[in-house]
Amino acid sequence: MNASNNAFKAIADPARREILRLLRPGEMTAGDLAAHFDMSKPTMSHHFAVLADADLITRRREGQTIWYGLNTTVLQDVLSWMMDLAGPETKARKK
Amino acid sequence: MNASNNAFKAIADPARREILRLLRPGEMTAGDLAAHFDMSKPTMSHHFAVLADADLITRRREGQTIWYGLNTTVLQDVLSWMMDLAGPETKARKK
DNA sequence: TCTATAGTTAGATCACTGTCTAATTAGATG
DNA sequence: CATCTAATTAGACAGTGATCTAACTATAGA
Numbered sequence: 034m035n036a037s038n039n040a041f042k043a044i045a046d047p048a049r050r051e052i053l054r055l056l057r058p059g060e061m062t063a064g065d066l067a068a069h070f071d072m073s074k075p076t077m078s079h080h081f082a083v084l085a086d087a088d089l090i091t092r093r094r095e096g097q098t099i100w101y102g103l104n105t106t107v108l109q110d111v112l113s114w115m116m117d118l119a120g121p122e123t124k125a126r127k128k
Numbered sequence: 129m130n131a132s133n134n135a136f137k138a139i140a141d142p143a144r145r146e147i148l149r150l151l152r153p154g155e156m157t158a159g160d161l162a163a164h165f166d167m168s169k170p171t172m173s174h175h176f177a178v179l180a181d182a183d184l185i186t187r188r189r190e191g192q193t194i195w196y197g198l199n200t201t202v203l204q205d206v207l208s209w210m211m212d213l214a215g216p217e218t219k220a221r222k223k
Numbered sequence: 224t225c226t227a228t229a230g231t232t233a234g235a236t237c238a239c240t241g242t243c244t245a246a247t248t249a250g251a252t253g
Numbered sequence: 254c255a256t257c258t259a260a261t262t263a264g265a266c267a268g269t270g271a272t273c274t275a276a277c278t279a280t281a282g283a
Contacts, residue, residue, distance in 0.1 A: 053213055074261085108210060141270090189279090
Protein backbone atom coordinates (compact mmCIF):
# COMPACT_ATOMS: atom_id res chain seq x y z
CA MET A 34 0.00 0.00 0.00
CA ASN A 35 2.69 2.47 0.97
CA ALA A 36 4.81 3.17 -2.10
CA SER A 37 7.73 4.54 -0.11
CA ASN A 38 7.92 1.49 2.13
CA ASN A 39 11.09 0.47 0.33
CA ALA A 40 12.61 3.78 1.29
CA PHE A 41 11.92 3.22 4.98
CA LYS A 42 13.39 -0.25 4.74
CA ALA A 43 16.40 1.10 2.90
CA ILE A 44 17.29 3.73 5.48
CA ALA A 45 16.95 1.20 8.28
CA ASP A 46 20.52 0.07 7.67
CA PRO A 47 23.33 2.25 9.07
CA ALA A 48 25.65 1.57 6.14
CA ARG A 49 23.02 2.71 3.68
CA ARG A 50 22.33 5.85 5.67
CA GLU A 51 26.05 6.56 5.57
CA ILE A 52 26.08 6.05 1.80
CA LEU A 53 23.33 8.62 1.44
CA ARG A 54 25.21 11.01 3.68
CA LEU A 55 28.37 10.60 1.60
CA LEU A 56 26.40 11.35 -1.55
CA ARG A 57 24.97 14.53 -0.07
CA PRO A 58 27.69 16.84 -1.48
CA GLY A 59 27.53 15.24 -4.92
CA GLU A 60 27.97 12.14 -7.03
CA MET A 61 30.54 9.48 -6.19
CA THR A 62 31.75 6.36 -7.96
CA ALA A 63 30.88 2.93 -6.59
CA GLY A 64 34.54 2.35 -5.84
CA ASP A 65 35.06 5.57 -3.93
CA LEU A 66 31.95 4.89 -1.91
CA ALA A 67 33.06 1.35 -1.16
CA ALA A 68 36.44 2.64 0.02
CA HIS A 69 34.70 4.31 2.95
CA PHE A 70 33.48 0.99 4.32
CA ASP A 71 35.03 -2.13 5.72
CA MET A 72 32.92 -4.37 3.50
CA SER A 73 33.44 -6.37 0.37
CA LYS A 74 32.52 -4.75 -2.92
CA PRO A 75 29.70 -7.21 -3.58
CA THR A 76 28.19 -6.26 -0.25
CA MET A 77 28.42 -2.62 -1.20
CA SER A 78 26.87 -3.41 -4.55
CA HIS A 79 23.98 -5.00 -2.72
CA HIS A 80 23.45 -1.87 -0.65
CA PHE A 81 23.54 0.26 -3.80
CA ALA A 82 20.89 -1.99 -5.32
CA VAL A 83 18.61 -1.63 -2.30
CA LEU A 84 18.97 2.14 -2.36
CA ALA A 85 18.40 2.28 -6.11
CA ASP A 86 15.36 0.03 -5.82
CA ALA A 87 13.92 2.47 -3.32
CA ASP A 88 14.70 5.30 -5.74
CA LEU A 89 16.90 6.95 -3.17
CA ILE A 90 19.90 7.11 -5.50
CA THR A 91 20.54 7.56 -9.18
CA ARG A 92 22.89 5.43 -11.25
CA ARG A 93 24.94 6.54 -14.22
CA ARG A 94 27.61 4.69 -16.14
CA GLU A 95 30.65 6.50 -17.45
CA GLY A 96 33.12 4.13 -19.11
CA GLN A 97 34.09 1.50 -16.57
CA THR A 98 33.00 3.44 -13.57
CA ILE A 99 29.51 3.90 -12.22
CA TRP A 100 28.45 7.13 -10.62
CA TYR A 101 25.85 7.19 -7.89
CA GLY A 102 23.97 10.28 -6.85
CA LEU A 103 21.41 11.25 -4.25
CA ASN A 104 17.77 11.43 -5.31
CA THR A 105 15.97 13.55 -2.76
CA THR A 106 12.47 13.26 -4.20
CA VAL A 107 11.60 10.10 -2.31
CA LEU A 108 13.27 11.43 0.80
CA GLN A 109 10.77 14.25 0.68
CA ASP A 110 7.96 11.72 1.10
CA VAL A 111 9.64 10.12 4.06
CA LEU A 112 10.35 13.53 5.47
CA SER A 113 6.78 14.69 5.21
CA TRP A 114 5.50 11.54 6.88
CA MET A 115 7.85 12.20 9.75
CA MET A 116 6.99 15.85 10.04
CA ASP A 117 3.33 14.92 10.31
CA LEU A 118 4.25 12.97 13.42
CA ALA A 119 6.89 15.15 14.98
CA GLY A 120 5.26 18.42 14.11
CA PRO A 121 3.25 20.80 16.32
CA GLU A 122 1.15 19.18 19.00
CA THR A 123 -2.32 19.69 17.60
CA LYS A 124 -3.37 18.60 14.17
CA ALA A 125 -5.99 20.75 12.52
CA ARG A 126 -6.12 19.20 9.13
CA LYS A 127 -8.20 17.14 6.72
CA LYS A 128 -11.28 15.26 7.90
CA MET B 129 27.46 3.89 17.05
CA ASN B 130 24.23 5.55 16.05
CA ALA B 131 21.99 5.77 19.11
CA SER B 132 18.83 6.26 17.09
CA ASN B 133 19.48 3.23 14.92
CA ASN B 134 16.70 1.44 16.75
CA ALA B 135 14.33 4.19 15.72
CA PHE B 136 15.18 3.76 12.05
CA LYS B 137 14.68 0.01 12.38
CA ALA B 138 11.42 0.55 14.20
CA ILE B 139 9.88 2.78 11.55
CA ALA B 140 10.91 0.38 8.81
CA ASP B 141 7.79 -1.67 9.45
CA PRO B 142 4.48 -0.39 7.99
CA ALA B 143 2.42 -1.61 10.95
CA ARG B 144 4.62 0.26 13.38
CA ARG B 145 4.45 3.42 11.32
CA GLU B 146 0.69 3.10 11.39
CA ILE B 147 0.76 2.68 15.16
CA LEU B 148 2.70 5.91 15.46
CA ARG B 149 0.25 7.65 13.17
CA LEU B 150 -2.67 6.44 15.26
CA LEU B 151 -1.01 7.77 18.38
CA ARG B 152 -0.52 11.18 16.84
CA PRO B 153 -3.77 12.67 18.18
CA GLY B 154 -3.20 11.27 21.65
CA GLU B 155 -2.79 8.22 23.84
CA MET B 156 -4.52 4.93 23.07
CA THR B 157 -4.83 1.63 24.89
CA ALA B 158 -3.05 -1.47 23.62
CA GLY B 159 -6.41 -3.04 22.86
CA ASP B 160 -7.77 -0.12 20.87
CA LEU B 161 -4.56 0.03 18.88
CA ALA B 162 -4.66 -3.70 18.22
CA ALA B 163 -8.25 -3.43 17.00
CA HIS B 164 -7.00 -1.41 14.02
CA PHE B 165 -4.92 -4.30 12.76
CA ASP B 166 -5.52 -7.77 11.45
CA MET B 167 -2.89 -9.29 13.68
CA SER B 168 -2.85 -11.31 16.86
CA LYS B 169 -2.46 -9.44 20.12
CA PRO B 170 0.94 -10.99 20.84
CA THR B 171 2.14 -9.71 17.50
CA MET B 172 0.90 -6.26 18.38
CA SER B 173 2.59 -6.54 21.74
CA HIS B 174 5.81 -7.29 19.93
CA HIS B 175 5.46 -4.16 17.82
CA PHE B 176 4.76 -2.08 20.91
CA ALA B 177 7.90 -3.49 22.48
CA VAL B 178 10.02 -2.57 19.47
CA LEU B 179 8.64 0.96 19.44
CA ALA B 180 9.13 1.33 23.19
CA ASP B 181 12.68 -0.01 22.95
CA ALA B 182 13.39 2.68 20.37
CA ASP B 183 11.88 5.24 22.74
CA LEU B 184 9.31 6.17 20.13
CA ILE B 185 6.37 5.56 22.44
CA THR B 186 5.61 5.88 26.13
CA ARG B 187 3.89 3.24 28.24
CA ARG B 188 1.59 3.80 31.18
CA ARG B 189 -0.50 1.34 33.15
CA GLU B 190 -3.93 2.27 34.41
CA GLY B 191 -5.70 -0.61 36.10
CA GLN B 192 -5.92 -3.45 33.64
CA THR B 193 -5.31 -1.37 30.58
CA ILE B 194 -2.06 -0.01 29.26
CA TRP B 195 -1.91 3.36 27.55
CA TYR B 196 0.61 4.06 24.83
CA GLY B 197 1.57 7.50 23.73
CA LEU B 198 3.80 9.08 21.10
CA ASN B 199 7.24 10.28 22.15
CA THR B 200 8.40 12.75 19.57
CA THR B 201 11.83 13.47 21.01
CA VAL B 202 13.56 10.62 19.19
CA LEU B 203 11.60 11.37 16.06
CA GLN B 204 13.26 14.77 16.09
CA ASP B 205 16.65 13.09 15.73
CA VAL B 206 15.48 11.03 12.81
CA LEU B 207 13.88 14.07 11.32
CA SER B 208 16.99 16.19 11.55
CA TRP B 209 19.08 13.46 9.93
CA MET B 210 16.64 13.37 7.07
CA MET B 211 16.48 17.11 6.70
CA ASP B 212 20.25 17.23 6.41
CA LEU B 213 19.91 15.02 3.36
CA ALA B 214 16.77 16.35 1.76
CA GLY B 215 17.42 19.97 2.57
CA PRO B 216 18.66 22.75 0.28
CA GLU B 217 21.14 21.70 -2.37
CA THR B 218 24.32 23.19 -0.95
CA LYS B 219 25.50 22.60 2.56
CA ALA B 220 27.35 25.53 4.10
CA ARG B 221 27.78 24.22 7.59
CA LYS B 222 30.37 22.95 10.01
CA LYS B 223 33.41 21.35 8.39
C1' DT C 224 -10.79 -16.74 46.29
C1' DC C 225 -12.69 -17.72 41.81
C1' DT C 226 -13.32 -15.89 37.41
C1' DA C 227 -13.23 -12.67 33.66
C1' DT C 228 -10.57 -9.24 31.13
C1' DA C 229 -6.28 -6.84 29.35
C1' DG C 230 -2.07 -7.57 28.02
C1' DT C 231 2.58 -9.76 27.84
C1' DT C 232 6.01 -13.62 27.62
C1' DA C 233 7.69 -18.07 25.72
C1' DG C 234 8.77 -20.77 22.08
C1' DA C 235 8.42 -22.20 17.29
C1' DT C 236 8.45 -21.30 12.38
C1' DC C 237 9.35 -19.25 8.08
C1' DA C 238 10.84 -15.40 5.28
C1' DC C 239 13.96 -11.91 4.69
C1' DT C 240 18.51 -9.64 4.98
C1' DG C 241 23.46 -8.65 5.44
C1' DT C 242 27.53 -10.72 4.49
C1' DC C 243 30.98 -13.44 2.13
C1' DT C 244 33.65 -15.89 -1.90
C1' DA C 245 33.62 -17.18 -6.63
C1' DA C 246 32.26 -16.24 -11.10
C1' DT C 247 30.63 -13.01 -14.53
C1' DT C 248 29.88 -8.72 -17.33
C1' DA C 249 31.52 -4.43 -19.30
C1' DG C 250 34.74 -1.24 -20.82
C1' DA C 251 39.64 0.38 -21.73
C1' DT C 252 44.07 -0.44 -23.60
C1' DG C 253 48.29 -2.61 -25.28
C1' DC D 254 42.45 -10.56 -28.84
C1' DA D 255 44.51 -10.78 -24.21
C1' DT D 256 44.41 -8.65 -20.16
C1' DC D 257 43.57 -5.33 -16.65
C1' DT D 258 40.27 -2.67 -13.89
C1' DA D 259 35.50 -1.56 -12.20
C1' DA D 260 31.58 -3.31 -10.76
C1' DT D 261 27.76 -6.63 -10.59
C1' DT D 262 25.52 -11.23 -10.32
C1' DA D 263 25.16 -15.96 -8.32
C1' DG D 264 24.86 -18.79 -4.63
C1' DA D 265 25.50 -19.94 0.17
C1' DC D 266 25.09 -19.12 5.07
C1' DA D 267 24.08 -17.16 9.55
C1' DG D 268 21.40 -13.89 12.02
C1' DT D 269 17.32 -11.21 12.47
C1' DG D 270 12.46 -10.37 12.42
C1' DA D 271 7.38 -10.83 11.87
C1' DT D 272 4.05 -13.87 12.95
C1' DC D 273 1.38 -17.41 15.30
C1' DT D 274 -0.50 -20.47 19.35
C1' DA D 275 -0.16 -21.56 24.08
C1' DA D 276 0.80 -20.20 28.50
C1' DC D 277 1.43 -16.76 31.81
C1' DT D 278 0.91 -12.17 34.77
C1' DA D 279 -1.80 -8.57 36.54
C1' DT D 280 -5.87 -6.24 37.81
C1' DA D 281 -10.85 -5.89 38.82
C1' DG D 282 -15.03 -7.58 40.64
C1' DA D 283 -18.50 -11.00 42.42
